[in-house]
Amino acid sequence: IHLAEISLGVSKGAHAVLVLDGAGWHTSPKLQLPANISLLPLPRYAPDLNPVENLWEFLRANFLSHRVWESYDAIVDACCSAWNALMRRPEQVTSITTRAWAQVKL
Incomplete structure (x- = not known):
């Protein structure tokens, strides 16, 4: 639901890249990623x-x-x-x- 809301805010024709920390829910196989969003996980221990x-x-x-x-x-x-x-x-x-x-x- 959160990703869908972010997707709605992305300008038409644009693509959003979301930077992720190591939280477990960021890697859930249940995530449904909109076509206009890519996920970019950070390396471990890189605050x-x-x-x-x-x-x-x-x-x-x-x-x-x-x-x-x-x-x-x-x-x-x-x-x-x-x-x-x-x-x-x-x-x-x-x-x-x-x-x-x-x-x-x-």
């Missing part, structure tokens, strides 16, 4: 290749570290608040996740 790792590091350092929460719900609220704050700063996301080696050279 430097996964830009999302840098987003988690930023969130921990700027919103979630050195705090104590009263309950599970408070933790979930803090995480949602941190994520929403980051999503309101797309230039920050771009800055954190851009890789010079992944740029298209024209």
